[in-house]
Amino acid sequence: MIRRFEDKVALVTGAASGIGRATSLRFAEEGAKVFCVDLQAEEVERTAKSAAEIGAEAQAHVCDVADPQAAAACVQACVDRFGRLDVLCNVAGILRFDYFQDLDLDDWNRILAVNLTGTFLMCRAAIPHLLDSGGNIVNTSSTSALAGLAYGAAYGASKAGVLALTRSIAVEYAAPGLRANAVCPGSILTPMTSGGAGLPEKVDPKLIRRAMAIDKPRGPETVAGVIAMLASEDGAHINGEEIRVDGGTLA
Template identity: 40%
Template sequence: MTQRFSGKVVALTAAASGIGLAALERFAAEGAMICASDISLEALKTAVAPLALPEDRLLLRECDVTDIGQVQSFIDDGVRRFGRLDVLVNNAGTGALAYVTELDQEAWHKVIAVTLDSVFYACRAAMPHLARTQGAVVNTASISGLFGDNGLFAYNAAKGGVVNLTRALAVDHAPENVRVNAVCPGLTATPRTAWMMEDTEIRAEYDRRLPMGRPGTPDEMAAAIAFLASSDASYITGVNLAVDGGLTAATNQPAFGRLRKQ
């Protein structure tokens, strides 16, 4: 494993499982000092314990990303502890499966708050520190922010906001040499998507539609996040990178080539 982040400080939200935890592990393996948060501090402590990171490389905080004060404190604590901030990874998100006539106001606002407001709050808190280090932001968006889904309109709206917020912040802060990018995962095998993997009908649909024939892994998403955060991507900003096994490369028309051979 390379040491691209040796001496660097990385802050991550929603880091106790899935893509967030995989990203934490990747940055730690590449030498970073880690400032990580999650809604459950106990879950976060349990998740990172196997890494056995020394105390001088790790700070864990409980943080409700829908609370601007808690997000500000999380960023401030990290900078106070490590003296700098080089990378911010905004990973929190949630969805609601419903049609527009079915979703109540409270559920709508929760999806927007967790998924979109949290990115604004963290970027607002972190940007002055990132400007000093000429750092980078990587947001976890989604292919659902690039296109619409059936029954996921609130999630589509929130992730679409993350996609365009990423572009806008990239433009605003390029003069400060702060890069802002996002990964847009497709189906990824995490605890949150386990119900999809266990539903034979849904899994069969994905198997049919995915050109690579399988879901992505959290480690594959983490690799893309680390790339966008690293100096290897030094001239890349404002990009929303689809990491989806080719799903959004397809028109979803019939598989003419295979059908012709039958």
């Protein structure tokens, strides 16, 4: 494995599971110190332990990224622990499906709060440290930001917001040298897609098939590799970009 992140510090949210866990381990394999953040205490500890077994310095941290004080404290805890921050990966996210007419305002608000506001809060807290280190941000959007996801209006809206947020940061901070990019995964096998977010009854299967992989679905490592590329010097001239990792579904 190439080691593009020697002496670098990566903070990964959503690190207890799926893409966030795979991303934490990818950074660990490539030499980074990893600050693993999630709501799930036991599972995020397990990720940090796996990163340490690979030989990385790793720290687990429990945080609700939608909580402004907790998000700011999380970034500070990372800098206190490792002395710097080079890469912020916002991977934490939630998904639920509802018929649009049944979409509850509380559910809408929570999806926006975690997926979009959480990403904003983490970016806002991290940017001063990333400017100090010449670092960068990789956010996690979704193919649902690029094509309609039936029964997923709140989720799709939150992920489209992540793309707009990412582009704004990219433009605003290009001159001082901070990059911000996004990945748009689709049909990645994780707890989120294997039954975690149940569909309501009697959905139209052809609308669901529309969002499904035309190739075989892949594991979260395939997204982690793209995130690592964007965050590394290999991505030095990529800024404000979104990369689909969906096996060609939306091609």
